[in-house]
Amino acid sequence: MTIDKRISAFNQLAQLFKYITNKTEPELDELKIKFKNLDEEIGYALSDAEAYNNWFTRENVFFALNNWAEALSTSNLTEWVKDYPTVTTPKNVGIIMAGxxxxxxxHDLLSVVISGHNALIKTSSKDDKLMSFLIRFLHTIDEEFKTIIQTVERLExxxxxxxxGSNNTARYFEQYFSKVPNIIRKNRTxxxxxxxxxxxxxxxALGNDVFRYFGLGCRNITKIxxxxEDQIPTFFENVLxxxxxxxxxxxxxxxxxYNRAIYLLGKxxxxxxxxxxLKKDANLHSPIAVVNYEIYDDLEAVKSFLSDNEEQIQCVVGHDMKDNPNYVEFGKTQTPTLTDYADNIDTLQFLAEL
Incomplete structure (x- = not known):
């Protein structure tokens, strides 16, 4: 399959996402011809996604789909891949997904397929319904995707x-997959x-960075x-x-x-x-419904600490933090672009070198 056909297929997926979120109705007749019972399948995918994972509210699912609809434009995809060599010998790349x-x-699936390789996917049980739906749609666009994208129970x-995975599972991944080229991702915040x-x-805007997806993602701010201290009431007021x-x-x-009770009992x-x-705590990671914070005097000391702990950090927000390699504008942590790689590892470069 040529790169142009791959780009076209993912752009059609973007049109599907726009249709699902009711922002537009592009090429509706064509979409329905390609995917029989499209509206029913959409309804099942959305309802099943939330039923199997209660964190996947309709609002958050639509937010994710809208972001991907914007990212998967033909111009964005073309610009993204133009500086990477064409793969002449496709490899089978296993993907173990989070949920x-x-x-x-x-993004990992997109990277593998757009680069010219084949994807062997082990989905998370927490995000199986949406992922399976969009894979079926790609299979419908072009049957060759049935060879290029396969969902498996066990990677072989x-x-x-x-x-x-988590920091714990990453240790097992590193050992189990040590004999093949790999990208192993751990916890970040x-x-x-x-x-x-x-x-x-x-x-x-900071409220979106903190609360979107209930704070469950590595791009969610868990430490401020x-x-x-005069800024704290302003923060509370503007996230209401x-x-x-x-x-x-x-x-x-x-x-x-639960966390409130634990803190009260522990005084x-x-x-x-x-x-x-808001809990005064030096840790970068915080539990759900908690944001750790510190009051600082020395900005350079904060920058030095963040630099020393860069392997734990995905995004850094702040007007004085533009020199940080992980810098993101206020309100933008949950709208990554195609080049905003998890753990700052260039996935396309890794795939090009296989």
């Missing part, structure tokens, strides 16, 4: 592996460094460095719009109640606005 966010493993016959010049719009979204979700509410200091806890 914490809707379609979180899709692979030439390389891309695996995502994101931080914000505030300097006091932030606008109300910055704080509102405040220049002054997220209150109904998160606290009315049973699993989030359970985590909020830990924390601040509370009735749907998120």
């Amino acid at each position: 914490n966010l809707p379609l979180v493993g899709f 016959g692979f030439d390389a592996v891309i695996a995502t 994101s931080v914000a460094v505030l300097n006091g010049s932030e606008t109300i719009e910055d704080f509102k 460095y405040f220049k002054s 719009e997220w209150g109904d979204v998160v606290i009315n979700h049973p699993k989030y509410a359970n985590n909020y109640d 830990d200091e924390f601040l509370d606005n009735n749907f998120v806890l």
